[in-house]
Amino acid sequence: MRFRVNPKTGTGLGVLGFFVLIAAIGPWIAPYDPSAMGPDLLRPPSMRHPFGTTQTGQDVFSQILVGTRGVLVVGLVAGLIATVLSVVVGVTAGFLGGTADEVLSALSNVFLVVPALPLIIIVVSFLPDASDLVIALAISATGWAWGARVLRAQTLSLRQRDHVEAARATGEHTWRLIVFEVMPNLTAVIASGFVGTVIFAVLSEITLSFIGVANISNWNWGTVLFWAQNNQALAQGAWWWFVPAGLSIALLGTALSLINFGIDEFVNPRLRTSGRVRGEKGARTRAGFTPVVRTGGDRS
Template structure:
């Protein structure tokens, strides 16, 4: 399955782009510290609002800060929020959805009630209220808030899939043989949900990065932290669009779009591998294409037989 997953161009392209940004986030502080002039917090009063050029490859902001240095540093903050919020949301979805779908009965009723309660809640206003109340506490709190309020839809999906797998013959046979519930949950049911969980995690990464950018754009974020969202928010506050300073907001916006596109490509590849219907459809398309492009040798064979 891993080899089949890596053969697809979508997965390879998505993993390459995601790997680049993850490497940039991990090695960003070392890079900005090693290269002179790449301090994201330094103010160069002699270079205020400069367009991209030799001294500053992506230009400078209205405060004389290097846009390239801030973009590199912003990758660390945005991806931190995206991955942490996705991990929290996916973990809560598994903890609620897996036992609800497996055990059923009262367990399913209570856990399903909890999922429905979070689904009908106005999530965005709640995030705005909580994040605004805890303003200035850093990216940790932003990631925790996004992850805590973003698990309910995934829990419903995990519940439905766990209920389907739990009713299959091999699980019923092992339950009859006396296998403990924890072994059935984590060794029989959960492995069949890895495709859904991976897709849910990647969707959570996209949602976390977008939510952080949205909260920062609305001013509900730590002003001292540097992320792609805070860069766009600072550009909006200083009227960068009206001043024609496109180099201030285009790089962080393009990075957000690239991360979202890469995660979506990987998600498509995982879905094609995990979904049997898509696998069957993909194989049928390949066979049809091979039949269409294959040379027609029937007339030659018939002519040789006649001779």
């Protein structure tokens, strides 16, 4: 219950839900074809074009609406695949131990030291048609190792708990011990890792599009920034060409970060306690109670 009523989490989920809605219906409600050229060249925001137009007359508002789907698809798909890989590798290594732990830990270490973004750029640049799904697969293949290390460390602690030992003593199979005794205690950690991976995937997708490595015919916020930068929108004073995409990226990143902060507070008792103490102090201050610092000489 604390997690659901956390104001940070509620705000983050609200903003994320808004972007998910736009991703679902954006192509249907877009007033224009994002690639269609029009007679209104490089016009500022107006009733006809809420976010203005490009120098070829394309509607920026339609580009933002249509491009939201690509950003979220890559982020969520990459986050889901990377999280599944991290759970399989990390929990298996931590629970089984021995040779399996050594092999899987070595595999995680290899992917940890590999520079993720340069490798993604190389992989995507060699593909003839880098679709959103291909980019999501490339990002997830390099984004699971850190989560696997965290889950391994948590599993090493959980596998020695009394309830796990009691279940093992009753003859439970290994897979049942992992699924029913260990995994429920890792839910918040897995959720936090998923959110972090989604943030990494979204930024990676936008970066690939902005530098022109991804297919620039597929609209997303990075593609909007790519064309704005190539056509020197800043030099021409066309702030409406790049500001909406930048604000969208900032809002989505903030929403995901707020969700992650909420998960951290739910997992970490210290954060919950400190937040509750600060709230109680603020309530006492608002009620008119002023804290008094007592010293050794005031005992008389």
